[in-house]
Amino acid sequence: MTLLQQLALNQTRRQFFASSGFSLGTAALASLLGDSARGAETKGAGTGIGAALPETHFPTKCKHVIYLHMVGGPAQMDLYDYKPKMADYFDKDLPDSVRMGQRLTTMTSGQARFPIAPSKYKFQQHGKCGMWISEVLPHTAKMADDMVFIRSMHTEAINHEPAITNIQTGNQVTGRPCIGAWASYGLGSLNQNLPTFVVMVAKPSNQEQVQAISARLWQSGYLPGEHSAVSFRAAGDPILYINNPPGVDGGVRRKTLDGLNQLNELNFARTGDPETQTRIAQYEMAFRMQSSVPELADLSKEDAKTFELYGPDAKKQGTFANSILTARRLVEKGVRFVQIYHNNWDHHGNLAGRMPDQCRDVDQPCWGLIQDLKRKGLFDSTLVIWGGEFGRTIYSQGGVSKTNYGRDHHPRCFTMWMAGGGSKGGTIYGETDDFSYNIVKDPCHIHDFHATVLRLLGIDHNRFTFRYQGLDQKLTGVEKAEVIKALIA
Secondary structure, eight states: OOOHHHHHTTTTTTHHHHHHHHHHHHHHHHHGGGGTTTTGGTTTTSTTTTOOOOSSSOOOSSEEEEEEEEOOOOOOOGGTOOGGGGGGGGOOOOOOOHHHTTOOOTTTTTOOOOBBOOSSOOOEEETTEEEEEEEEEEHHHHHHHGGGEEEEEEESSHHHHHHHHHHHHHHSSSSOOOOOHHHHHHHSSOOOOOSSSSEEBBBOSSSTTTOOOOGGOOOOSSGGGGGGGGEEOOSSSSSTTTTTTTTOOHHHHHHEEEEEEEHHHHHHHHHHHHHOOHHHHHHHHHHHHHHHHHHOOGGGOHHHHHHHOOOOGGSSSBBHHHHHHHHHHHHTTSSEEEEEEEOOOOOSOHHHHHHHHHHHHHHHHHHHHHHHHTTTTOTEEEEEEEEEEEEEEEEEEOOOOSSOOOOEESSSEEEEEESSSTTTTTTTOOOEEETTHHHHEOOOHHHHHHHHHHTTTTTTTTTOEEEETTTOOOOOOSSSSOOOOOOOO
């Protein structure tokens, strides 16, 4: 008998009921409530890589998510939150009545004044919805009626690491599962030869102020390890060691893997550690990906019309355009959740010198993705999300001129958009004040946003939980979160 087995036998009566009481209670509740108590875990959700597709809480057409995260926080008033009255406030101090004592970052808290910097970019209304969109996003403007614009997003976090962790995991403290891991856990796989969750970090063409991006953002936290993302590299083979070394053929690799799995099964029998089973499943997935991933990452079979949709950078490995085309190929093959991070949106200075590059990187590829999903018949089943971790201030960091300025972090309001996947295209939700500083109508907290995304995937966020440390953990946390029905078609 091992030490771990002895420990399991030596638990007290109190320990037994503490560890098993939830399971006993759940069984009793399920017997009373029937299938409604089990929710999205019906038919094997979260039971492993390649698990059967579960029933969802609600009927839904949405099967995939492509989440485009703009790292650093795009300036909403330079892209989507048009504030024409600010032209009259150039270089005037932000009124105290607007700021209302809001805490600032250390990058601007010591400034003697907070001069207002109106956007230097022109805006026009687009689509039947009449959305005001900046001149630096001409391709995006053409699909305004396909998009849901949320101009009233808000968060508590004011610095990058807690803010990006918050919007990805629902908590500012690291160690929680990200939204992609939750989708993997709740909905399972659609293709046993590919990961359920894939992440790519695209290279921005302008790298003046690149933020660090931690792999913790796409980990599974307290969920089983198989729900972490598989990271595709920006250069070379998409995954390290995807090809066998010289002299090692598939048969040798299979024999080696079988022996390794036998050793892991012996270890599992001794310790009962569930992560050992995760390791076995991931080794098997890695073996299957040796044949599926190289073909998937080979864009040479795409026709000229496809590359024209995504723009001139689509053939350059590691670019945003190349990554987003790969994302379309991934969802077409059954990958559940694809996340792309695009860096350098942290415009503390030289916004006029950097914003055009950032927008050029993403504008046509995002438009191309929506058109491509439509022609492939994937638009209704794929939810596309675009946004950062917070917004920017209307006042300038440092000096200000009419042609250039910088903006500090701003958590009180920012803009995100969605398209496809059952979202209500042509919707403009939420309003901010004339300074794009405070929300004046229809606020949307990030927990509300997460609840809405889960609803689009057919999941009730209140019933979608994982037992950890004695608590029923949720993506949306313990505070009240509302599904925003106005965003759903």
